[in-house]
Amino acid sequence: MTGFLSRLGGKERTKVEKHLAACDTENDPDRAKLWRRVATMLDSSAGAGVESAGGQAWRFFIPDGKYRMQVFAMEDRGDGTLRVFLPDILDEAVKSRVMSKTKVPNEYIVKGSRDPIHVIALEPSKIQDPPAHIKPMLGWNRKALEITLRTAGGGTQTLAAQALVDLAARKWVRRD
Numbered sequence: 001m002t003g004f005l006s007r008l009g010g011k012e013r014t015k016v017e018k019h020l021a022a023c024d025t026e027n028d029p030d031r032a033k034l035w036r037r038v039a040t041m042l043d044s045s046a047g048a049g050v051e052s053a054g055g056q057a058w059r060f061f062i063p064d065g066k067y068r069m070q071v072f073a074m075e076d077r078g079d080g081t082l083r084v085f086l087p088d089i090l091d092e093a094v095k096s097r098v099m100s101k102t103k104v105p106n107e108y109i110v111k112g113s114r115d116p117i118h119v120i121a122l123e124p125s126k127i128q129d130p131p132a133h134i135k136p137m138l139g140w141n142r143k144a145l146e147i148t149l150r151t152a153g154g155g156t157q158t159l160a161a162q163a164l165v166d167l168a169a170r171k172w173v174r175r176d
Helices: 002-006 010-024 029-046 090-095 155-175
Strands: 050-052 057-064 067-075 081-087 099-101 107-110 117-122 144-150
Touching: 002 029, 010 029, 010 050, 029 050, 029 057, 029 067, 029 081, 029 155, 067 155, 081 155, 090 099, 090 107, 090 155, 099 155, 107 155, 117 155, 144 155
Parallel strands: none
Antiparallel strands: 050 057, 057 067, 067 081, 081 144, 099 107, 107 117, 117 144
């Protein structure tokens, strides 16, 4: 986490520290732990900066020529869940057996995990006014996934998220 914070600019670091301080003072110690794990994971897979979008969402970027492109987002509403947004790799993940569908709609089991994760495919045509933290991920004919992780879900959900983030990151790692 120290490396993640050290790469942030002053304003962004202050916002993250303020959010984590609020998480640490709550009765749910798993919330801050999960937030730290997921933020570090997304930052290490993207690596071109993090920006807050309001007080409860963060956007993660990769280099794109002289610009940067948003590839991940994370939202913490304080409701016992953490929402992670990433490029739509659902078909690829199922085809390569990284995850498999359960009998419950929108629930998948990721290889190596025992807890199901909730996955929703986001399409620009079906979302009237997307929130600012995911809007850039839905432009130019792109789709995204929303993964909901429970703060009390334990380490297997983090492993599941890591597998999906790694699969998504393969697309731009090859490009560099």
